[in-house]
Amino acid sequence: MAVHSLFRVVAAIVVLLVAIHPDRAASASGRGGFGLKSVDQGDLAVTGLCSCATILHAGYKCQEHHVVTDDGYIISISRFPEGRNGQGAGGNKQPVLLQHGLLVDGMTWMLNSANESLAFILADNGYDVWIANTRGTRFSRRHLSLDPDNKKFWDWTWDDLVTHELSATVDYVFKQTGQKVHYVGHSLGTLTALAAFSEGNQVDKVKSAALLSPIAYVSHITTALGNLAAKAFVGEITDLLGIAEFNPVGVPVAIFLKALCANPGVDCYDLITEMTGPNCCLNTSTVDLFLKNEPQSTATKNLVHLAQSIRFGKLAKFDYGSVKSNMEHYGKATPPIYNMSNIPKNLPLFLSYGGKDKLSDTKDVQILLDSLRFHDVDKLDIQFVKEFAHADFIMGVTANNVVYNQMMAFFRNHQ
Numbered sequence: 438m439a440v441h442s443l444f445r446v447v448a449a450i451v452v453l454l455v456a457i458h459p460d461r462a463a464s465a466s467g468r469g470g471f472g473l474k475s476v477d478q479g480d481l482a483v484t485g486l487c488s489c490a491t492i493l494h495a496g497y498k499c500q501e502h503h504v505v506t507d508d509g510y511i512i513s514i515s516r517f518p519e520g521r522n523g524q525g526a527g528g529n530k531q532p533v534l535l536q537h538g539l540l541v542d543g544m545t546w547m548l549n550s551a552n553e554s555l556a557f558i559l560a561d562n563g564y565d566v567w568i569a570n571t572r573g574t575r576f577s578r579r580h581l582s583l584d585p586d587n588k589k590f591w592d593w594t595w596d597d598l599v600t601h602e603l604s605a606t607v608d609y610v611f612k613q614t615g616q617k618v619h620y621v622g623h624s625l626g627t628l629t630a631l632a633a634f635s636e637g638n639q640v641d642k643v644k645s646a647a648l649l650s651p652i653a654y655v656s657h658i659t660t661a662l663g664n665l666a667a668k669a670f671v672g673e674i675t676d677l678l679g680i681a682e683f684n685p686v687g688v689p690v691a692i693f694l695k696a697l698c699a700n701p702g703v704d705c706y707d708l709i710t711e712m713t714g715p716n717c718c719l720n721t722s723t724v725d726l727f728l729k730n731e732p733q734s735t736a737t738k739n740l741v742h743l744a745q746s747i748r749f750g751k752l753a754k755f756d757y758g759s760v761k762s763n764m765e766h767y768g769k770a771t772p773p774i775y776n777m778s779n780i781p782k783n784l785p786l787f788l789s790y791g792g793k794d795k796l797s798d799t800k801d802v803q804i805l806l807d808s809l810r811f812h813d814v815d816k817l818d819i820q821f822v823k824e825f826a827h828a829d830f831i832m833g834v835t836a837n838n839v840v841y842n843q844m845m846a847f848f849r850n851h852q
Contacts, residue, residue: 538624
């Protein structure tokens with residue numbers, strides 16, 4: 438995701454929350470929705486996504502699991518092993534792992550009705566559903582030795598999600614179920630998967646991957662707000678503002694981003710459209726529920742890394758800013774490149790992207806597809822949805838019929 442698209446997302450969310458829900462900034466430390474209190478380290482077993490799911494959709498059995506990464510983060514994963522009221526219970530069910538995007542958590546997979554939310558659609562269709570929550574989000578704010586108030590807790594980028602977190606979650610589901618996993622990612626959840634696959638990571642434990650609004654190459658996204666944010670002091674925000682945790686509803690970040698929106702020519706009023714593109718198929722209740730639960734924190738360093746993709750025009754590991762530092766980390770003067778053409782050609786991939794998407798721009802998706810041009814033809818399924826924008830793939834009321842049914846058919850073809 439480019440720096441300008443990334444900041445468009447963050448700024449839009451922040452201004453929307455401040456304008457419509459001014460109390461959110463004051464209570465930002467309490468990350469739970471639905472009246473949940475701040476997550477206590479001893480209460481995660483009962484206050485994870487399962488608590489939200491019980492309130493939203495009765496009749497689903499839900500389990501809370503916790504995965505420890507090799508860099509010490511404790512990741513919350515929620516499991517729906519069967520459908521509503523025990524539908525499809527028992528048997529050796531196929532596991533599916535859902536990985537959300539940037540500045541949100543696993544809640545985004547169940548914001549609509551059970552018949553329209555991917556997590557429950559999969560469960561009702563006989564899949565064993567696992568939902569991951571990235572480090573730093575409300576249910577994954579624990580570490581073996583670090584507290585979220587410690588800046589070291591936030592010393593990571595999406596490189597670490599690729600190397601440590603994705604590996605740990607896929608490995609955990611594989612070991613728990615004894616089966617290879619169907620992986621489903623949205624937005625940043627597609628970037629981490631593509632980067633991992635390009636280095637051969639976890640491909641022996643993944644049966645297939647469905648990538649919704651795929652993000653890899655990022656050079657064709659422009660708006661007035663984006664162009665302004667691209668010129669902002671992204672790389673220096675940690676030093677200048679003292680922010681290691683980028684909390685979109687925290688006061689320092691809100692002040693900074695509201696200042697961007699005050700510039701002439703920047704439209705921060707039609708925010709959902711500005712943020713994701715003109716989504717065709719969201720309903721008001723879904724958006725309201727989204728705003729009660731999102732956005733979530735990420736590491737400022739993670740945003741800096743994402744910004745580097747547009748600055749340097751390539752998909753690479755984090756640039757430490759000097760030859761000396763890069764040599765210390767990588768043994769070379771510049772960060773290694775993630776080469777998408779190295780993704781195993783026999784790994785089944787389903788890519789679905791939208792014609793109205795401002796974040797996963799069609800031109801950038803075409804660059805990704807070009808890098809996959811030698812992929813086995815029968816292992817690559819590409820879907821273009823002309824009327825869809827970024828949020829339609831996970832929150833659109835028509836996504837079930839338009840995308841999810843085709844995705845499940847893809848899964849069945851690659852059992």
